[in-house]
Amino acid sequence: MVGCSREPSTYQATGYEHVCLDVSDEVKVKQMFGQIRKKHQRLEVLINNAGIASMNHTLLTPLATVRKILETNVVGSFLFCREAAKSMMTGEGGRIVNFSTVATPLKLEGEAVYAASKAAINTLTQILAREFASQNITVNAVGPTPIQTDLIGAVPKEKIEDLLKRQAIPRLGEFSDVANVIDFFIRPESRFVTGQIVYLGGVS
Amino acid sequence: MTKKERILRCVLSAVDELNEGLPRAKQLGKTPEVVLFGEQGSLDSLGLATLVVLSEQRVEEEFGHAVTVADERAMSQHRSPFRTIETMADYITLLVEEERN
Numbered sequence: 638m639v640g641c642s643r644e645p646s647t648y649q650a651t652g653y654e655h656v657c658l659d660v661s662d663e664v665k666v667k668q669m670f671g672q673i674r675k676k677h678q679r680l681e682v683l684i685n686n687a688g689i690a691s692m693n694h695t696l697l698t699p700l701a702t703v704r705k706i707l708e709t710n711v712v713g714s715f716l717f718c719r720e721a722a723k724s725m726m727t728g729e730g731g732r733i734v735n736f737s738t739v740a741t742p743l744k745l746e747g748e749a750v751y752a753a754s755k756a757a758i759n760t761l762t763q764i765l766a767r768e769f770a771s772q773n774i775t776v777n778a779v780g781p782t783p784i785q786t787d788l789i790g791a792v793p794k795e796k797i798e799d800l801l802k803r804q805a806i807p808r809l810g811e812f813s814d815v816a817n818v819i820d821f822f823i824r825p826e827s828r829f830v831t832g833q834i835v836y837l838g839g840v841s
Numbered sequence: 842m843t844k845k846e847r848i849l850r851c852v853l854s855a856v857d858e859l860n861e862g863l864p865r866a867k868q869l870g871k872t873p874e875v876v877l878f879g880e881q882g883s884l885d886s887l888g889l890a891t892l893v894v895l896s897e898q899r900v901e902e903e904f905g906h907a908v909t910v911a912d913e914r915a916m917s918q919h920r921s922p923f924r925t926i927e928t929m930a931d932y933i934t935l936l937v938e939e940e941r942n
Contacts, residue, residue, distance in 0.1 A: 675902075726891065771887060
């Protein structure tokens with residue numbers, strides 16, 4: 638298992654390797670996938686979860702923030718899908734799981750750029766599912782509700798509570814809720830499931 | 842062996858792997874002048890994409906660094922570098938030379 642992020646990771650597990658890089662840096666990303674091919678010969682699953690958010694009213698959102706969010710969330714996800722598919726298509730296919738968000742279908746005020754970037758991920762997921770289908774690669778996305786992570790650390794408590802009220806099951810998500818959907822997408826029996834966006838908490 | 846010959850060998854090795862997944866009637870010939878795409882070409886867009894990816898991987902293994910064959914310049918050229926096996930090898934040679942400089 639190989640993980641990557643801009644900063645070093647504290648996560649440790651047997652067989653886990655970590656690579657520090659900017660997910661939108663094409664040269665570095667290609668190098669990483671090349672090293673994975675060299676070392677492991679094949680790639681079976683990509684969990685494409687790198688993402689950043691910035692909660693702010695559009696009138697107060699600097700263009701630099703917009704570019705940063707699009708670079709990481711859209712360009713980074715695209716690059717990883719493309720490079721992962723190159724490794725998967727020369728093997729026996731594979732599974733790609735992208736990360737969406739409930740902020741997109743809920744049209745959350747204050748999250749215009751983040752939600753728009755994830756709308757792009759949804760479309761990317763559905764089109765890549767078709768483009769990669771003949772290579773036995775499935776492409777799906779999971780759309781989590783807010784989870785207690787750094788991503789929502791700066792969001793006011795009342796804002797999160799308002800959001801939770803709009804879910805069918807009004808609670809924060811847990812890592813296991815997300816892991817469950819990923820497990821479903823990557824299990825062998827799910828080979829006929831592709832192009833799907835599964836939102837948690839009863840959001841649609 | 843020259844750099845161009847090494848790259849041609851990479852592309853031909855990619856053709857071998859591509860042919861393994863194609864019915865005999867659709868398999869590509871293995872000479873430099875074989876037309877890949879467009880008029881008289883034997884590959885569809887997916888076949889060409891697969892050949893490009895396999896060639897990139899062979900070149901990376903041969904020279905130790907990644908190249909992006911389907912870059913913006915390749916896509917905007919009036920005469921596509923993906924027309925024949927030889928034009929593709931020429932284009933990859935150019936990319937590898939530029940990478941070295």
